[in-house]
Amino acid sequence: MGLRKRFECFESFIKTMRGFEGVDKLLRDVPSEGKHRADYLLWDREIILEQKALVVDVADTPQKFVDRQMKEGRLIVYGRTSTRAIFDKLPDGRELERRMFLSMTKGVEGSVAASHMPTSRRGTPGRSSLSPTQSGL
Numbered sequence: 001m002g003l004r005k006r007f008e009c010f011e012s013f014i015k016t017m018r019g020f021e022g023v024d025k026l027l028r029d030v031p032s033e034g035k036h037r038a039d040y041l042l043w044d045r046e047i048i049l050e051q052k053a054l055v056v057d058v059a060d061t062p063q064k065f066v067d068r069q070m071k072e073g074r075l076i077v078y079g080r081t082s083t084r085a086i087f088d089k090l091p092d093g094r095e096l097e098r099r100m101f102l103s104m105t106k107g108v109e110g111s112v113a114a115s116h117m118p119t120s121r122r123g124t125p126g127r128s129s130l131s132p133t134q135s136g137l
Helices: 003-014 061-071 083-087 093-114
Strands: 040-042 047-049
Touching: 061 083, 061 093, 083 093
Parallel strands: none
Antiparallel strands: 040 047
C-alpha cells in the first residue's frame, strides 16, 4: 500500500473519533506558509494530533546487527532462528539485545526528533480555547 493510500485510510479512521475536527478545514482561510500546524483535533479539542509518516525502513537492521556480531566472532547462526534464542545463550545477551533494539529505533527516533510540537495548550486546564482565527495550530 502506497503512502498516499495509507494517509487516506488513516484519515478515514481518525474521522470516526469523538470530536474530530480537521485543522486544515478549520483554518482554510488562514495562510499557513512557514507555519507548522497540527492535523486534527479530537475529543472536544482535548487532543491535538500531528500526523507523521516514517520514511525510515528498519526491516533489515536486526539482520545487519546479527551479521556484524557474526563477523566479530560473537555468534554462529545457521538457518532461521529467533533473536531470543540467540541472545539467551550469550552471557551479555541482554546487553546485545538492547543494543540491537536501540540500533533499530535510532532511525525512528531521528524522524520523531525532527518533528516538533507546533502548538502549546491555550486556555484553561482541561479545555483548549482554540479558535479558527488562531494560526498557531
